[in-house]
Amino acid sequence: MKISLTINGREVSADVEPRTLLVHFLREDQGLTGTHIGCETSYCGACTVLVDGKTVKSCTMFAVQADGASITTVEGLADNGQLHxxxxxxxxxxxxxxxxxxxxxxxxxxxxxxxxxxxxxxxxxxxxxxxxxxxxxxxxxxxxxxxxxxxxxxxxxxxxxxxxxxxxx
Amino acid sequence: MTTRTGRRSVQGGIGESTIRPDGVPKLRGEFMYAQDMHVEGMLWGATTRSPHPHARIVSIDVGPALAIGGVHAVLTHDDIPGPGLFGLEHPDQPVLAGDVVRYWGEPVAIVAAEDEDTARRAAEAVVVEYEELEPLVDAEEADARDEVFRRMKIRRGDQEARGSVVVEGYYEVGMQDQAPLGTEAGLAVPDGNGGVDLYATSQFVHVDQQQVVEALGLRPEQVRAHPVGIGGAFGAREDVNLHIHLCLLALYTGRPVKMVYHRGESFTGHVHRHPARMWYRHEADENGRLVRVEAKILVDGGAYASTTAAVLANACYFAVGPYKCDSVAVDGVGARTNNPPCGAMRGFGAVQVCFAYESQMDRLASALGMDPLELRRRNALATGDRLATTGQVIDTPLPVVEVIDSLAAMPLLVDEPGSGGDLPGGSGLTTEPRHVRRGVGYALSIKNLGFSEGFDDYAQARVRLSPEGAIVETAAIEVGQGLVNVLAQIARTTLGVSRAEVRHVDTSRIDSAGSTSASRQTQLSGGATHEAARRLRQRILEHYRADDLDDEGVWRGDTLVAAWDDLVRDGWEETVTFRHPPTEPPDENGQGKMHADFAVAGHRAVVDVDPELGLVRVLRVDTAQDVGKALNPESIRGQIEGGILQGVGLAVMEELVLDRGRIRNATFTDYLLPTILDAPDVEAILIEQEGSWGPFGAKGVGEPPTISSTPAVVAAIRDATGKELNRVPVRPQDIALEEEVAR
The missing domain is CATH 1.10.150.120 ([2Fe-2S]-binding domain)
Known part of the structure; x- marks a missing residue:
């Protein structure tokens, strides 16, 4: 399925399988490995990102559900090298x-x-x-x-x- | 600038709470964990595991797995080009099971495929026919059948000595998991000449390398193990798990192979803390002085040896705790069963017995009508005394009395039970404030630092000069504890320069730093760094007939005789292998100098309990800890706070539940880890006493926080409820249903 979303201020379009979790899309398709996986059961929170400003455990959400959304990961926090x-x-x-x-x-x-x-x-x-x-x-x-x-x-x-x-x- | 007014003090040296240098990449999401590694053309590995705790393998059909598109290899026991065995102390564990599987989840086949999903599908497609066998899952039955890894016998002093006050008790400790937040992961890259580079989660890369070499029949120079970023360890990464599999798959396919365990697989893929059963008898005189201690300690080692022999030994050596006693008998058994293999976890045998001996000390205090801290003070071990079990004379600082006095002097700092804040049971709102009972409990602990029993325990480090400052090269693993801070601090202070950093190098470029375990790296790798930096400074000063070295270069009086860049160009470096004072194996009565150093700690826990519902909230765990010399106080505090929470976890929630050898709760949903709402407040007093052989008198600090925090919490629950509570973790039903005992 084709999706378009914003990741850390960058427009991204991608073709993803419907079963792909957001965390796998971020880590494997987008190479944003700062978002970690600790448990796969939505318990540990290592995969937490912001989706339209709200915190979401990205292992609880499919990438296709993020279609049209704005995602912020840890890599997108620093501003021109200045730590958040x-x-x-x-x-x-x-x-x-x-x-x-x-x-x-x-x-x-x-x-x-x-x-x-x-x-x-x-x-x-x-x-x-x-x-x-x-x-x-x-x-x-x-x-x-x-x-x-x-x-x-x-x-x-x-x-x-x-x-x-x-x-x- | 060629003149100066005097030597400046070095910034970032020992004693400062320097900020960790790996913080920025970790905070920016740029730090490379083993899970994050990627190379072009890499394959993914996966593991086929036994669904039975004990079975004969009748046949393995890899055909269905190989038939899946994208699968490059499916390997079994028959494909291993060497002895195919590994083990930290005894190579008794098959890389892949041959005729028999001996525990639930034991690897039977491994797969390499184009992507992770395909690899996992192929691993499931391997058809293994098993003939189920009766699993041996009871450690006492294993003892009776003489299925043991080690038996220990300690006899010291007059075996006929008897006291007038006697308490007996039976205690159990459940199977705890290290549960580091990052699971096992790694990447093996073939070098094209029959060798392989391994990048995998580890606490000890040299021993990984050695086990890969031996299991696969390779030459040592063919395998290089590289330190990589890891998400915690706590003992779980001392043994190999996916390491040999990765190398085998990479060498077989000629392609890089990556593997990442899922959480459920991680629970079966690494060793656990040994569950223990302990029978104790303490005898004291009417003044509370220990006259005799007898103990039988049974730990369940599971299916393979791992470090069971050393864990059992530690449990027996510290069976009496930090107390004097001249008549001791301890018998220990490390059982071999078909339960999951057990090995290293923070505290390493000292944890299990501490729960038992501190429970005993409280019962003894109760029988004597004496204050629990006063009883401990009367029996406190000190420098110059003999360890009650082994008879070893303690020749480094041992501030047991100071720990007790510090704890006693700390204000309690808590409000009324049930008032304000969170109640036991948290957001469930099941507890009414008026039902809440408050309890306070104390416990002390002692543990060895570094490896014991004659093991040749050493660490190598290299200090060299670079344009960026001094570089400390090491293969010692940073598990999160702050090794990258403390080695650089030691180098700065010792060399006299303010710029120093730690760089990890692989097993081909430096000798072993030993394991990041046994609270040993500050003393061992720190000792090597200290000595290397000291010699390097001395050689440079002698060479230039100078009297000082700093960031600018070498000084003779006010004259700069060689600039830093000149020193860098000349390639100054120094490599040192540091050994701690020698130890020896025990004699037939378990006597001897088995340990190089010791550390003590004490904890005071405050809990609120709802006795009807069995719910516990741990409000505070305060501590005093023997640290020798605090090289980085804030890193120590980090170890203390994190270690205490793992001790709280063992006290009230953490246990792998087994059902005939199968783990029933191998997820984070069912294996409960303390969250921030379970975390008690902590006040910590660091007790510094000079005299240890560690750099600047430092002692290891990682394990003591975890050891006596558990019995302190249970003592507090007993204080609140009057229940006996002879088992950890204390479950709600233990509190709610157990009969109250007269105390």
């Missing part, structure tokens, strides 16, 4: 380790911050409850999103919260 504030937050606040869940986490955070400028910690947690991370324990991911929210409001991000915790015996 959410990307910057994850870097500055150690919000990643292996990094495999990170693109999906980032897209969920971007989706949240488009809707809420000043989310509470509880709202942040609920916004990424559908994204699994096996490395970090999630704390720094919350800090990363708080950093990004502050940046996007034009405020100074809160300082990192780790310096005072060490003691020497």
């Amino acid at each position: 504030p959410v990307q910057e937050g994850f870097w500055e606040r150690h919000g990643l380790q292996c990094g495999y869940c990170t693109p999906g986490m980032i897209m969920s955070a971007v989706g949240l911050l488009q809707e809420k400028q000043s989310p509470s910690e509880d709202e942040i947690r609920h916004a990424i409850e559908g994204n699994l991370c096996r490395c970090t324990g999630y704390h720094n991911i919350v800090r990363a999103i708080e950093y990004a929210a502050a940046k996007m409001r034009g405020e100074e991000p809160p300082p990192p919260d780790w310096e005072e915790e060490e003691v020497s015996v």
